[in-house]
Amino acid sequence: MASGKELCEGVEWRIRVVDGSSEVLVPPTGLARKVWLRTKGLISGLGMKVRMFLKQAWDMGTNDPRKVIHCIKVGLALTIVSLVYFMRPLYDGVGGNAMWAIMTVVVVFEPTVGATLYKCLNRVCATCLAGFLAVGVHWIASQSGDRFEPFVVGASIFILASIATFSRFIPSVKSMFDYGAMIFILTFSIVAISGYRVDKLFDLAHQRISTIIIGTSLCILVIMLVCPIWSGQELHSLTVRNMDKLSDSLDGWFRSRCVRQYFTNSNGEDDQKLQGYKCVLSSKASEESMANFARWEPSHGRFNFRHPWKQYLKIGASMRSCAYCIEALNSCINSENQAAESIKKHLSTSCLKVSSSSSSAIKELAESVKKMNKSPTIDLLVEEMNSALEELHNDLKSLSHLLNPSTTAENQISATGLVPFTEIIPVVTLASILIEISVRIEALVGSVEELVKEIEMKDKIVAKEEKPEGTMKALQRV
Amino acid sequence: MASGKELCEGVEWRIRVVDGSSEVLVPPTGLARKVWLRTKGLISGLGMKVRMFLKQAWDMGTNDPRKVIHCIKVGLALTIVSLVYFMRPLYDGVGGNAMWAIMTVVVVFEPTVGATLYKCLNRVCATCLAGFLAVGVHWIASQSGDRFEPFVVGASIFILASIATFSRFIPSVKSMFDYGAMIFILTFSIVAISGYRVDKLFDLAHQRISTIIIGTSLCILVIMLVCPIWSGQELHSLTVRNMDKLSDSLDGWFRSRCVRQYFTNSNGEDDQKLQGYKCVLSSKASEESMANFARWEPSHGRFNFRHPWKQYLKIGASMRSCAYCIEALNSCINSENQAAESIKKHLSTSCLKVSSSSSSAIKELAESVKKMNKSPTIDLLVEEMNSALEELHNDLKSLSHLLNPSTTAENQISATGLVPFTEIIPVVTLASILIEISVRIEALVGSVEELVKEIEMKDKIVAKEEKPEGTMKALQRV
Numbered sequence: 022m023a024s025g026k027e028l029c030e031g032v033e034w035r036i037r038v039v040d041g042s043s044e045v046l047v048p049p050t051g052l053a054r055k056v057w058l059r060t061k062g063l064i065s066g067l068g069m070k071v072r073m074f075l076k077q078a079w080d081m082g083t084n085d086p087r088k089v090i091h092c093i094k095v096g097l098a099l100t101i102v103s104l105v106y107f108m109r110p111l112y113d114g115v116g117g118n119a120m121w122a123i124m125t126v127v128v129v130f131e132p133t134v135g136a137t138l139y140k141c142l143n144r145v146c147a148t149c150l151a152g153f154l155a156v157g158v159h160w161i162a163s164q165s166g167d168r169f170e171p172f173v174v175g176a177s178i179f180i181l182a183s184i185a186t187f188s189r190f191i192p193s194v195k196s197m198f199d200y201g202a203m204i205f206i207l208t209f210s211i212v213a214i215s216g217y218r219v220d221k222l223f224d225l226a227h228q229r230i231s232t233i234i235i236g237t238s239l240c241i242l243v244i245m246l247v248c249p250i251w252s253g254q255e256l257h258s259l260t261v262r263n264m265d266k267l268s269d270s271l272d273g274w275f276r277s278r279c280v281r282q283y284f285t286n287s288n289g290e291d292d293q294k295l296q297g298y299k300c301v302l303s304s305k306a307s308e309e310s311m312a313n314f315a316r317w318e319p320s321h322g323r324f325n326f327r328h329p330w331k332q333y334l335k336i337g338a339s340m341r342s343c344a345y346c347i348e349a350l351n352s353c354i355n356s357e358n359q360a361a362e363s364i365k366k367h368l369s370t371s372c373l374k375v376s377s378s379s380s381s382a383i384k385e386l387a388e389s390v391k392k393m394n395k396s397p398t399i400d401l402l403v404e405e406m407n408s409a410l411e412e413l414h415n416d417l418k419s420l421s422h423l424l425n426p427s428t429t430a431e432n433q434i435s436a437t438g439l440v441p442f443t444e445i446i447p448v449v450t451l452a453s454i455l456i457e458i459s460v461r462i463e464a465l466v467g468s469v470e471e472l473v474k475e476i477e478m479k480d481k482i483v484a485k486e487e488k489p490e491g492t493m494k495a496l497q498r499v
Numbered sequence: 500m501a502s503g504k505e506l507c508e509g510v511e512w513r514i515r516v517v518d519g520s521s522e523v524l525v526p527p528t529g530l531a532r533k534v535w536l537r538t539k540g541l542i543s544g545l546g547m548k549v550r551m552f553l554k555q556a557w558d559m560g561t562n563d564p565r566k567v568i569h570c571i572k573v574g575l576a577l578t579i580v581s582l583v584y585f586m587r588p589l590y591d592g593v594g595g596n597a598m599w600a601i602m603t604v605v606v607v608f609e610p611t612v613g614a615t616l617y618k619c620l621n622r623v624c625a626t627c628l629a630g631f632l633a634v635g636v637h638w639i640a641s642q643s644g645d646r647f648e649p650f651v652v653g654a655s656i657f658i659l660a661s662i663a664t665f666s667r668f669i670p671s672v673k674s675m676f677d678y679g680a681m682i683f684i685l686t687f688s689i690v691a692i693s694g695y696r697v698d699k700l701f702d703l704a705h706q707r708i709s710t711i712i713i714g715t716s717l718c719i720l721v722i723m724l725v726c727p728i729w730s731g732q733e734l735h736s737l738t739v740r741n742m743d744k745l746s747d748s749l750d751g752w753f754r755s756r757c758v759r760q761y762f763t764n765s766n767g768e769d770d771q772k773l774q775g776y777k778c779v780l781s782s783k784a785s786e787e788s789m790a791n792f793a794r795w796e797p798s799h800g801r802f803n804f805r806h807p808w809k810q811y812l813k814i815g816a817s818m819r820s821c822a823y824c825i826e827a828l829n830s831c832i833n834s835e836n837q838a839a840e841s842i843k844k845h846l847s848t849s850c851l852k853v854s855s856s857s858s859s860a861i862k863e864l865a866e867s868v869k870k871m872n873k874s875p876t877i878d879l880l881v882e883e884m885n886s887a888l889e890e891l892h893n894d895l896k897s898l899s900h901l902l903n904p905s906t907t908a909e910n911q912i913s914a915t916g917l918v919p920f921t922e923i924i925p926v927v928t929l930a931s932i933l934i935e936i937s938v939r940i941e942a943l944v945g946s947v948e949e950l951v952k953e954i955e956m957k958d959k960i961v962a963k964e965e966k967p968e969g970t971m972k973a974l975q976r977v
Contacts, residue, residue: 078669088668096661099684100653103692120689127660127685175578182605183574190566191556206577207605211598214581306784348820349827352935414921421920442899443892446927453928457830 090248091132098243102126102236121229125236130244134321135252135314137244141237142317143201148233151205152226154181155212174213182206196313253315253324256308257390260333260340263304264387266297267340271347271458272380301337301344308337323393325483329475336390336472339465343383346458353451364420364448371416374409375455379462382406386469395473403466410459417452420445568726569610576604576721580714599707603714608722612799613730613792615722619715620795621679626711629683630704632659633690652691660684674791731793731802734786735868738811738818741782742865744775745818749825749936750858779815779822786815801871803961807953814868814950817943821861824936831929842898842926849894852887853933857940860884864947873951881944888937895930898923 082089105119129140162173185202188194194202208229215225273294312330320326382402389396560567583597607618640651663680666672672680686707693703751772790808798804860880867874 092661092664095664096657099660100657179574179578182577183570186570186573210601345823345826348823450931
């Protein structure tokens, strides 16, 4: 019965009007039904959207449980800081300014330890500096008489705020003290202006600083003790992961899409794996911010305080330069000029060898970065890659045997077995780009080796420094 | 005299000690002098660094005076908001909470109108929402008796803070409401907890909201009236500028470094211009944030409220895909295998034609984006590019005439005028990549045309909507 009604709803009765257009015949009871159906549609559409949104959120949470843990950590820290308000002794100590502690927790709590430490240290230092300066300015202003006081305070705010804002544009300041400059302006303005009204200026500055210290200490404790996420560790894993992706897409993609499909016309396999190099292309910004935050982190796990984080950026740049070439390869494969079969066959073995040997070299590099020591087999793999390259070069050289010297003889291909010059162009391009990728992989090998060397040097220095107190190192390595 | 002393300082007297190592002979008066010189060196080094830093800052200011203007705007807004404190009637109205207005100005004031509006609207909405919710939670808590009150408040803070923090990870929320979610947590915590102490809860919420509205209105006024910088306008100019850079580096670089040097071995000219494509490679993040902020901006200049900002991101992606290929070209040029002279000569004319025609097509596209209308000549230029491509294809085809079919005959080059196959590989690769660049430029043409079409459609809709009140449009177009 219901399905009959729905079927009826699906059919429209039309009549042709005199002027040639057609008009829909609506049953007289349609209006109320239409409104009802429209509303129902809207609600179900909205419900669908909400469900999609919740599903997206759920998937995100299950894919990366650390995000959920971070949220719980924020809730925990905020609930703990609320105790400052609930417990009378503390309340009497820091007064109504306890909300500064809450504010500090909300603003300063970031997903990684490095980012939180950066904000905490910036906040504390900037607050202290601005507090002292504001007290000084207030003293000068109070010496200049009641009439000039507002002008002195106003002018000092104008000048210092402008300078601090300008400093935030300077790259070296921005990367280290951007947040600090903002907090400096904030604290200076509030303390300097409050000075005009509130007599207990020192109390205000003292309260603000002590509440901020309560907030930041709490944040640091929670972020470092409850499932800490280290920026440095994240950068390290991202680099290893990106290297693996690069290797997978070079190998898998080349093997399945490009070599197989290109050289033997088979179907491509898992597409997602093959597109991995795109992650490398787009991870510059996150690498930079992680390296920036990692500088603030103390020793953790296998990472010392002055771990060569900048070297990771260099490795990232080398990886991107490889990825650019893989991008260019992409176009060769998809280009409409398909190469002649005989040429494909001629080059497929050596191309596959080059791609698989360079892919395993990258895999080995990833392993080397992961373990933070020089790989014993990398030299061997590079040699292997070079010999595969040599082979490819030779195959390219011998291509000319297959070539038909006359361009007008295109119709004779099948008869002579020779192919016209234009049909080898795509294959030659492909091979050249493959050769270029190998060259760039050698640069990648260089930057990874530099990283490993720097790590080993730093380790030695740390070991020397810590010889007297041998347990320290043991503690750090936990 | 002084120079003689310095010369003396520069020379060291060494004696060979019995065990074979050498020892430096220091004059007996050296210690004091050394300390003095070391201190002098330190101070001059520090002075040098400070001078360098100031020079860097000065250069930045003179290169982009808008940054200086922004700093002055921040100072201005902060000084104005200080008046809230200085003027008694206002002070009595909003009470000690006037500092919220200062805080709002400091936190919300961003260089561009879009970013400021985004933060202002997020701050006001989140504060209102959180304020109402907190009052509600406080009412429920007060009904549950003195013993349970802290638990109800604590639990609500824990749950809401966790959920709001989690929502900040969801991409769609992050791009629109990231700041709002933070302010929501902040306001909710402070108001809910203050409710436990302060009896005048409604007053607190009301004061906080009104001071925030004062702060945000002031920010919006200052940012929009004093030399406004619009995110949309910035994104538009960045796109045009990047297109020009792409065109310049394709043309200039190809002409001077690659074609001239490669085909005729002349010197490269201005290097900076040639590296312009690297800006295109690295501008993804800034494009995205600008497009994100531009959505919040009202109509300004030639941009309507719902200008198709997302299309700019597509154009950016197309430009990057061209830039990847230019990157790959780079390697062809620098590759060690230099091509044979005769081959270079054979292809130089058509390669130059392709590069210059594609470069002028990009230039024309930049002009089209700049003027926001379809270029009358772009079809012609694309045709020209295609005919140049055709010519290059033909030249490539006829390359086989120059080819020496025997690989063992490398020594006969000069005798026969024919070149071995390996010597044509770099040139063929270069030509193929050049062809690929042209293909990608056609995709770029498509995305620019789509942008222009969308803009024209939106303009028509706006014109239709505004016909009744014709002056509105005139006002908007000012």
